[in-house]
Amino acid sequence: MTRRVLVVEDNEANMQLAVALLEVAGFEVLQATTAETAMVTARTAAPDVIVMDIGLPGMDGLQATRALKGDPVLRSTPILITTSLAMDGDRERAIAAGCDAYLTKPIDTRTFADAVAELVCGEGEIDG
Numbered sequence: 001m002t003r004r005v006l007v008v009e010d011n012e013a014n015m016q017l018a019v020a021l022l023e024v025a026g027f028e029v030l031q032a033t034t035a036e037t038a039m040v041t042a043r044t045a046a047p048d049v050i051v052m053d054i055g056l057p058g059m060d061g062l063q064a065t066r067a068l069k070g071d072p073v074l075r076s077t078p079i080l081i082t083t084s085l086a087m088d089g090d091r092e093r094a095i096a097a098g099c100d101a102y103l104t105k106p107i108d109t110r111t112f113a114d115a116v117a118e119l120v121c122g123e124g125e126i127d128g
């Protein structure tokens with residue numbers, strides 16, 4: 001069964017890299033460049049996993065993560081937070097917002113798709 005991932009990223013180069021890596025790994029990839037559109041896509045397309053940039057125009061990735069984790073339908077969808085800023089405390093804020101995994105950009109092209117797939121596999125084990 002095809003695994004569907006929603007990538008939320010406002011930087012075009014970062015988006016292209018993430019999409020390429022995930023497509024090669026067999027994911028069906030949905031894209032959003034703002035948290036607002038990501039919320040809509042998450043509700044309509046029900047992705048298996050979400051890759052969420054922290055730094056987004058408008059609502060940021062942490063706010064979006066809190067909103068998704070507060071939604072009864074979407075709160076079991078795993079979220080991998082990414083950030084290029086590596087600000088002190090970002091990891092703690094991401095975990096406090098409810099994210100399931102955290103990566104600092106630039107992403108490691110050798111391990112990125114596996115890190116995303118692991119989150120989906122975790123869900124699959126719960127479902128049997």
Ligand code: MN
Nearest residue numbers: 010053055056
């Ligand atoms: Mn960004």
